[in-house]
Amino acid sequence: MNASHHLIIIALLFAAVQSGTILLFPTIGEIFTERSGVMNLGVEGMMIMGAFFGFVVAYETKNPYLGFLAGMLAGGLTSLIHAFVSITLRGNQVVSGLALTIFGLGFTNFYGQKWINLKLTTTPSQISIPLLSKIPYIGPIFFKQDALVYTSYIFAIVMWFILYKTKVGVHLRAVGQNARASDAMGVNVYATRYWWTFFGGLLAGAGGAYLTIAYAPFWLDGMTAGRGWIALALVIFAMWDPLNAMIGAYLFGGIDALQLQLQAIGVTIPSSLLNMLPYLLTLIVIIVATLIVRVKHISAPKELGTPYNREEK
Amino acid sequence: MVRFEKRENTPVSLKFIIPLVSVLIGLLIGAVAIAVKGINPFKVYHALLIGAFSSKYTFSETLVAATPLILISAGLILVFKMNFWNIGAYGQYIMGAIFSSYFALFWSPNVPKPVMLTIMVLAGMVGGALWAIIPAMLKAFWEVNEVISTLLLNYIALFILKFLMYGTWRDPSSHGFPLSKPFPDNAQLPRIIYHTRVNLGLIFGIIAVIVVWFILKKTKFGYEIAVIGENPRAARYAGMDVAKNIIIAMAISGALAGLAGMVQVSGIIHLLQIKINPDYGYTAIIVAWLSYLDPIAAAFVSVFLGGLASGASQIQITMRVPFGIVNVIESVILFALIGSEIFMKYRVKFDFGKRKKINKQEDIL
Numbered sequence: 001m002n003a004s005h006h007l008i009i010i011a012l013l014f015a016a017v018q019s020g021t022i023l024l025f026p027t028i029g030e031i032f033t034e035r036s037g038v039m040n041l042g043v044e045g046m047m048i049m050g051a052f053f054g055f056v057v058a059y060e061t062k063n064p065y066l067g068f069l070a071g072m073l074a075g076g077l078t079s080l081i082h083a084f085v086s087i088t089l090r091g092n093q094v095v096s097g098l099a100l101t102i103f104g105l106g107f108t109n110f111y112g113q114k115w116i117n118l119k120l121t122t123t124p125s126q127i128s129i130p131l132l133s134k135i136p137y138i139g140p141i142f143f144k145q146d147a148l149v150y151t152s153y154i155f156a157i158v159m160w161f162i163l164y165k166t167k168v169g170v171h172l173r174a175v176g177q178n179a180r181a182s183d184a185m186g187v188n189v190y191a192t193r194y195w196w197t198f199f200g201g202l203l204a205g206a207g208g209a210y211l212t213i214a215y216a217p218f219w220l221d222g223m224t225a226g227r228g229w230i231a232l233a234l235v236i237f238a239m240w241d242p243l244n245a246m247i248g249a250y251l252f253g254g255i256d257a258l259q260l261q262l263q264a265i266g267v268t269i270p271s272s273l274l275n276m277l278p279y280l281l282t283l284i285v286i287i288v289a290t291l292i293v294r295v296k297h298i299s300a301p302k303e304l305g306t307p308y309n310r311e312e313k
Numbered sequence: 314m315v316r317f318e319k320r321e322n323t324p325v326s327l328k329f330i331i332p333l334v335s336v337l338i339g340l341l342i343g344a345v346a347i348a349v350k351g352i353n354p355f356k357v358y359h360a361l362l363i364g365a366f367s368s369k370y371t372f373s374e375t376l377v378a379a380t381p382l383i384l385i386s387a388g389l390i391l392v393f394k395m396n397f398w399n400i401g402a403y404g405q406y407i408m409g410a411i412f413s414s415y416f417a418l419f420w421s422p423n424v425p426k427p428v429m430l431t432i433m434v435l436a437g438m439v440g441g442a443l444w445a446i447i448p449a450m451l452k453a454f455w456e457v458n459e460v461i462s463t464l465l466l467n468y469i470a471l472f473i474l475k476f477l478m479y480g481t482w483r484d485p486s487s488h489g490f491p492l493s494k495p496f497p498d499n500a501q502l503p504r505i506i507y508h509t510r511v512n513l514g515l516i517f518g519i520i521a522v523i524v525v526w527f528i529l530k531k532t533k534f535g536y537e538i539a540v541i542g543e544n545p546r547a548a549r550y551a552g553m554d555v556a557k558n559i560i561i562a563m564a565i566s567g568a569l570a571g572l573a574g575m576v577q578v579s580g581i582i583h584l585l586q587i588k589i590n591p592d593y594g595y596t597a598i599i600v601a602w603l604s605y606l607d608p609i610a611a612a613f614v615s616v617f618l619g620g621l622a623s624g625a626s627q628i629q630i631t632m633r634v635p636f637g638i639v640n641v642i643e644s645v646i647l648f649a650l651i652g653s654e655i656f657m658k659y660r661v662k663f664d665f666g667k668r669k670k671i672n673k674q675e676d677i678l
Binding site: 041081084085089090091092094095096098099100102103105106107108109110111112113226229230232233236270271272273275276279280282283286287290291294311312 | 317319346350398400451455456457458460461462464465466468469472473475476479480595598599602635636637638639640641643644645647648651652653654655
């Protein structure tokens, strides 16, 4: 391989990390929501809300970071609808999650018309991390990214630490495995579930906001294009572990970057087939992951999708 | 203090009151959403009502939109009853449209019309059923989460359709637009109401509702579906083949969604294109829930939501109100509906006063 090939591969993997970041935030968020026993299938809806509000605030204030925070908040607030319906009112979580997706797509379509095709002028700038960015291959791929990508690394590592090494993590996992026993131990099941559902919403919003603020800084109707569902599949692929989520997210980011690259250089494969690739591979991966999860006897949090009722014995 | 007290049995009236109140809440929040945009919600709802139910023609368009909803929701009810979450009617609808269009586009226009239409109906049903059997088998044998698999298959179906429409199935004389050549007359479903687009598909829908009702009420298969939905473990102990039941129910559900796709291309559009409204597949989920999984109620709810969709696509043009408002209203209806299910199982007690009385008694003592 000559030098230009190296450059192409590095550029491709660089793009893979960026595209993967859109998935990494929501995947980590949903891992924690599910760990607490709540299944929120509305990731797509929360992402599109984050994408829309993130874009609008970034456009109006010309500050991408403010936009990112607004996107997170939008995702978080949206998730509270699901939290109220499924935790307090103990409604069906599958239907509530779907309703959340319909709501997000409808809301952004209804209010988003006048923003369509507008472009952001200021996007997050790239920052080279001293020393780390000098590492061959790794440096230019992972450490010449923007601040939001670095935020996602921190989230993955810190959240892994919280999950496995802190009391908060122990309580969270206990609530997801056996809510009644945790309640008896003095853990507030409702508060735990509310908070982690909200957290999942914040991160889904972050993923959506990253899409419209950094990755593709414009607004299009429905532009999350099913990434919320891919993130849900990645939760299973990651076996509910935030560090595994990184592997999954970059793998899919890579496929996305690759299909865009192939289209850009004009290969003869029709674009509709290339566009299909991430969804097809997600399907294959979720089948394989489900089989591995079964063989290894790893299971989803036992209380996943089961509402908790303190008064019922 | 607010307390939930378990009900012995659910009053039947709640089954009517809750959906009605949910719809009202949906319309109310929808009105707020419209007002926030600076548009008069009363004008919008008035125009929507006029656009959906005011004349013979507008009502016929409501029926046109209701037809795929009736077909799809009838099938979804079967699988939802057994707690199998088929979110894939969107993709099954597309596959039904593709499979049936193949015969319309590539078979001779001289095939007798009844023969051609029968083949297209069967092809549409087979296409939808095949697309539904994939996630059913993945779930039945390997426990692959069906919500995610059916959703991903929706996207895959959409890209297959795009691949065909930008590829070999495109009409060379379409000036580059992703349209097939028009269906010949022998591939067009006959219309049943003069001067409207209401076609034989509506009759298919009515038949589907009756068949699903019959399956649920009168057959062993329907009984097993109910048991599996209530308690899969008990069903296994009783010797029921859960995997087989899932696959059969999904095949029927997919076949009906596929038939809806066939009706759309053969009865309404008369060609294959990318925009064939597969979103009916998602709306039908709402229909199924609003009707508490009752196929006959679902037919009426389909007319209501069909009217909402048909009216909204008109105000989108006349009043520039984006179609997304319908999704906002629909999602709020769903939230209200499933959030209210707690009232079917529990009675709300406000026992603040009682406590005080008890305290007073204690004072006396």
